[in-house]
Amino acid sequence: MAEVIAIDGGYKLNGTVRISGAKNATVALIPAAVLSDGPVEILGVPEISDVAALATLLRELKCDVEIDGERIKVDPTHMEDIPLVSDAVNKLRASYYFMGALLGKYKRVKIKMPGGCYLGPRPIDLHLKGFEALGAKITYEDDTYLLEAEELVGNSIYLDFASVGATINIMLAAVHAQGKTVIENAAKEPEIIDVANLLTKMGAKIRGVGTDTITIDGVDHLSGTFHEIIPDRIEAGTFLIIAAAAGEKVIVQNIIPQHLEALISKLKEMGIKMDVVGDSIVVYGRDDALKPVNVKTQIYPGFATDLQQPLTTLLTQAQGDSHVKETIYIERFKHCPQLNKMGAHIDLEEAASVIHGPTPLHGTRVEATDLRCGAALVIAGLIAEGRTEITNVYHIDRGYDNIDHKLITLGAHITRYHIDE
Ligand code: EPU
DSSP states (O other): OEEEEEEEOOOOEEEEEEOOBOHHHHHHHHHHGGGSSSOEEEESOOOOHHHHHHHHHHHHTTOEEEEETTEEEEEOTTOOOOOBOSTHHHHOGGGGHHHHHHHHHHSEEEEEOOOOOOOSOOOOHHHHHHHHHTTOEEEEETTEEEEEOSSOBOOEEEOSSOOHHHHHHHHHHHTTSBSEEEEETOOOOHHHHHHHHHHHHHTOEEEOTTSSOEEEEOOSOOOOOEEEOOBOHHHHHHHHHHHHHHEEEEEEESOOGGGGHHHHHHHHHHTOEEEEETTEEEEEOOOSOBOOOEEEBOSTTSBOHHHHHHHHHHHTTBSEEEEEEOSSOTTOOTHHHHHHHTTOOEEEETTEEEEEEOOOOBOOEEEOOSHHHHHHHHHHHHHSBSEEEEEOTHHHHHHSTTHHHHHHHTTOEEEEEEEOO
16 A cells, blocks of 8 residues: 545645745754764754654664654764664665764764665765765775774865765764865855854854855864754745745745745746745735746756756746756656646756646646655646645655645645555
């Protein structure tokens, strides 16, 4: 039996939705907490299965973990240097942050190859190159990495690509390295700043986050602290698109509007009316025809690759051809055949899609092939005629906090049930 999210489409959405803490910050903040000598309390934790998987890994390391709603307390006081080789590692991509954190803490880590959404090849060579530059010897056998260093010593590391994961992972290892580490061509995503803020509160010495060059002066000890996670800009962007596609008047609360500038300007270019009011954005329903737009995904502050998939669904409703060019994950187009099953007309080119709109969508059974494909299909289900059944819902639950409940509050008709596979 497989679980499906079933959406009866065509109901207009109204009301207020509150955005949760950022998934892609959370999944790095939780491993970062193990670098501390005392308890770290994190607030604004989203209720997603990635957090549950990280908690399992922490408990395997003999950390005390308390989760109470949006709060997690990680106490690494009695933690032990234990290999992370269970299946929990495969459940999420972000388990690789334990590489940097444990290498920093113990100068040694044994961990299975991380899992996560399949978006085409997702190498971790830049992470490994960074660890090597700090003095780690790396071996790989039976899908398992062993990283060991006699001492971690600060170094200058140039990233060939401004990778989010590599920037964070190298920071995690470098906070305990001797001397100065400089990361050049560092990524600038807000989630990186959030992780650096936590580490700084713990006592780390980090400068330059949010710029191309991050400098870390190693320290011997980090202590317990308290931190509140930034709002999830991708969940926020998803709800802005949902509101544009299916809303009459929807208020999306707990947003940092600067984090969403590229999406907001694309939505405005399409003709969507929005008002930014403090940390909320009010989105008004569309009376006029939507204009097609061209989108090219880029590193922050460019258009986020994670929002390319949900935006594609809205583009199926625009009057004319829209072009999406992917520069981060060139194979991130698995949502397109699924949308075509619902009546969309999307052609795939190399690392690009052409969305021929407008096309009415109709409900059918579709598969969430990855997290943001799931979001694209939820939006499609909300505007389609009839019932859409989305399978592989675990992908959606990995990254969206109670998406069905939030949508039901806005007036959507959604249920979950099990079907024979
Ligand atoms: N890359 C390499 N070598 C590396 C690392 C990355 O070639 O060592 C390549 C990747 O293959 C990709 C590009 O560099 O083509 C960007 O990868 P990056 O390292 O920046 O991405 P990530 O850290 O693996 C995070 C988010 C993704 C998000 C990307 C881009 C987390 C846990 N994941 O992935 O989020 O798409 O940054 O912003 O933070 C999602 O939320 O759905 C998601 C996939």
